[in-house]
Amino acid sequence: MKGWLRADGRKGIRNTVVVAYLVECAHFVASEIVAAFRDQDVQLIGFPGCFPNEYAARMMERLCTHPNVGAVLFVSLGCESFDKVRAANAVDASGRPVKTLVIQKSGGTRATVQAGRDWVAGALTQIAGVPRVAMAVNELIIGTVCGGSDGTSGISGNPAAGRAFDLLVAEGAACIFEETGELIGCEEIMAARAITPELGQALRDSVQKAERYYATLGFGSFAAGNAAGGLSTIEEKSLGAYVKSGDSPISGLIKPGDVPPQGGLYLMDVVPDGEVRFGFPNISDNAEIVEMIASGAHLTLFVTGRGSVVGSAISPVIKICANPDTYRALADDMDVNAGDIIEGARSIAEVGQEIRDLVVAVAGGAKTKSEDLGHREFILTYKSFEPIGPACLPGAA
């Protein structure tokens, strides 16, 4: 396994040029720039809003200095509130090539698209020279998410992902699980796994915050398809989702953009702090994936029962299909058939080992199904967070 060595010492498993629009008004121009590089690793991300937001600014900085990213082109309309100078300075300080194009000062759509394409072509040449060095499992950060869950997710796919997490944590990797709104009902059993009682209380508090937040919104983190797939309540979905975390002790509680300080298992608190503002915490699965990437995730394990097809910008997504019927229907989109467990063909341990081995292969350069198909979904919306409290990372040096 080899990684691209970045100036901060972190290593990436991909070497991507990111083109980031800083308001929806610049989205089309940015996507036209990317469209010229269909067969190269050039990816579109962005933030649609015109109002300032500290969370979005921090997320964008973290994403654009992610170890999988080699260079960044920002595309600004010119009058939006996003602080493009701060963002570009952060990327520049990380040692990466960076450029900002302002459409209003670059001659409009056609001229900006051309200037962007020229810059990206040069950046691709430049980052081809970034050194690739040996990389070990204990340098990896891996996220897990489930989406399109059904009643098989908690029996096959999620336990297998949990087994893979146990293997990876034992090898020194940092593993992140998330969506506190889908841990409602699991707070006591989860708190008992914390490495300190104070962290246990912080875990409990994070789930109670999620419960309050969703109660105000009037909907749980539960889609109609979950019910069609046999899940009847949020707590039933939660119990199935919770087993993705495996059996390792919980080393810390982080928020989006906080990078795990060392190996171990971490819960990401994705529910905003304070009064309910800006709507639902994560409006769809990719919002959760993006937050784990902002916390340094090199790749994400995505467990699905109903059959999600998404990938992600920046970090590859390994799709684990929990439902054997869905696997047969969508095999081109699925990396792992955990439906074998439902049908009695393979054990949870066997599928867990397959997932762990696939993580190492993908980190070594093998493409996931969604990567190969060209999936590069991305979404970033408004949120607000307070920094994590002192009890959240007891093991940090």
Next chain:
Amino acid sequence: MTGPFLLLHDADNVLVARMNAPEGLEITLDSGPVRLARPIPMAHKIARHAIAAGETILKYGMPIGIATEDIAPGAHVHIHNIRSAYTATHALQDADGISAGVSR
């Protein structure tokens, strides 16, 4: 395991279908044989034994909701007869697991 149904935990009062189970299928529960009154899609639940209204539903040995009516052994256990102890469940026409959720 009871035919196509899994018992996930000894304390559970529901069984989970590990494959699509047809209407009329005879299965043997602790209370004796019953026939499925409707098809049970994969991953949906049936009552392991009689459940009274207000009783906690246990799956994985953990509470997943509360019965809103009396449920007979072998009956489908889902959003029509249990509710969350936390937030209400949002569902569409396809929640029975059989309809496709499209009008034509």
